[in-house]
Amino acid sequence: MKRLLSLGLGGLALGVSLTAAAADHDTQFRVNELPASDxxxxxxxxxxxEDEERLPEWIINLSGTATPMQALEEDDEQYLVGELCEAHDCAHQRLYVAFSWDKAHAYALYVQLPANLPADKAPSRHASYRWLGEPDAGIKQLLDEQLKADPNWY
Structure with missing residues (x-):
């Protein structure tokens, strides 16, 4: 209970919203909806x-296709974590995003695969990885675990 109180009213409201969203799968948060929500x-x-160079517009605007987000913990801190991919090219362009519970920090892992990667090639060996937002080792592990949870990632 102390943990929720330390988050403040905004965090408490988001926590209540996330609990309600978990109960109602049709109203879950998605990365591409967050900027308009708050x-x-x-x-x-x-x-x-703003400090990153040569990012595609879908990343700058968080306008790709998104999956439902989940509340995860790293080093006793809560994060709202989700995946976004370039519309119509999820196989080659992905972004894994983590927002701190207080919305003060954001981190991301941008993963790109070559367009002509043969189906029998392991995507993990041919991907390029780019970290955004200077995440520490714990956040990197948190986002990397999201990528590795994909059954098509090996």
């Missing part, structure tokens, strides 16, 4: 991408 998410994401 200006703090938009501001935090804009701060992250």
């Amino acid at each position: 200006p703090k998410y938009l501001r935090t994401w804009q701060q992250l991408v």
